[in-house]
Amino acid sequence: MLAETFVLSRSYIQTGKNNVHPPEERFPMRILLIEDDPSAADYVARGLSENGHICDVLADGTDGLFAATRESYDVLVVDRMIPGLDGLSLVRALRAAGRKTPVLFLTALGGIDDRVEGLEAGGDDYLTKPFAFAELMARVNALARRPPVQDVKTVLKVVDLELDLMRRQASRGGQVIDLLPKEFTLLEVLMRNEGRVVTRTMLLERVWDFHFDPKTSVVETHISRLRAKIDKPFEVALLHTLKNMGYSLYAPR
């Protein structure tokens, strides 16, 4: 899975049409990590995905700039020392192109000069290696202008359906429901968009990190399995299909 994120799909170009996200706060952040050291990259990527975010990784500066310009990421995490195009130039180019995506620099050097350089080039924050992951997460949150983790809602609720994000556990009407990982994130996305239509494309991006159409029925398959657990055993269905549009989670009236 991590290996996959290393090879950023070339076909993400196709999704260009639909890269405008709804203005409301979206949960999983999309983060682009530009880092060539595999172990560091893995560490960060893994941590981010464990925290429910989507992380693309590129090891080369040129590719990084390309992706950062084309796609709309919430935050960029950029190593200063990378092959292709160094982090500093990358960000300068990005800013010159008018992109304001917040940038967090990772630097092996803790010198004051480095810091100044980075910020002057248009970086928003920096972090010297090695660092605790919690710190990176905190700074990324700060850059994305999100409230600190402590007062992030930990239990989602739609009617009598509850999803405890910390315990990773769902329940309906007090009855505990076991969910598989994919089912869990699928439900999470749906619940965070209660009442709104969630398109297939959104689901592919947020749950599967596919930036293209796999031309299969993965989504349907998992929707089906999810229904079997959260709707089938109960009176009223909460998950509704909207033909040719997508799905929506709400209480019928």
Next chain:
Amino acid sequence: MLAETFVLSRSYIQTGKNNVHPPEERFPMRILLIEDDPSAADYVARGLSENGHICDVLADGTDGLFAATRESYDVLVVDRMIPGLDGLSLVRALRAAGRKTPVLFLTALGGIDDRVEGLEAGGDDYLTKPFAFAELMARVNALARRPPVQDVKTVLKVVDLELDLMRRQASRGGQVIDLLPKEFTLLEVLMRNEGRVVTRTMLLERVWDFHFDPKTSVVETHISRLRAKIDKPFEVALLHTLKNMGYSLYAPR
């Protein structure tokens, strides 16, 4: 000689005049850090001040005791190994003088005796080096919030599984279980997060202080060993795996 060791504490002298704070929750906490390793001291002091608190730093035990007795700090953070007067004696002396200021010990080694001694001497909590700053901040907050006469929780409990932090000994259903040091801290982290998901990244940071991905199965290995001791011999398993997420310790329903 005395003057020398006070070098770091310019703010201590200036703030001396106003040492009477309202008893309720006050925001900038005043914290005295007694630590001789400059880089560690910097790390902590910087972190505290970034969090808006006031931190005085002293590198010598004798000076530390003097300041701690004279001033009224909200919390003391004390390294066990310091020149002048060791941390243990410092706290004993402080308590003997009737001061109840909460004390957080920093100890390089997580040995049994270190912890027991520290708590017996009148310490309120301990933290083994190295640590993530966030953890120190959390513990300091906890200490400051705690009513002056404290009983440190010395035994963690999850269902019938107990972990005696003083004796460094685990037991389940009254049956004593021997744990190796790594297993002990691993279990401690898990128990302190009962019911919550503890990600692999968290474990790598808190138990191993790895700030990168070791790309090996250290965690799995130790989880396996821990399971063999705390779960295998018993009816119900308490330690559960969540694929791609981490582990969680809780009683099955």
Next chain:
DNA sequence: CGCCAACTTTCGGCAGGCTTACAGATTTGT
């Protein structure tokens, strides 16, 4: 009646996690 979109179920591959053995490191005892 026929088409298309969505639903359901089955089933094999495989990734991620588990286990074990071993060797290096560290600690302890003499």
Next chain:
DNA sequence: ACAAATCTGTAAGCCTGCCGAAAGTTGGCG
């Protein structure tokens, strides 16, 4: 200071159970 014992991390192989492709079914709508 040396040897013994203990502890820890790596690597290799196994195994489980999740995931997604595929094929067949349903149902809505023209």
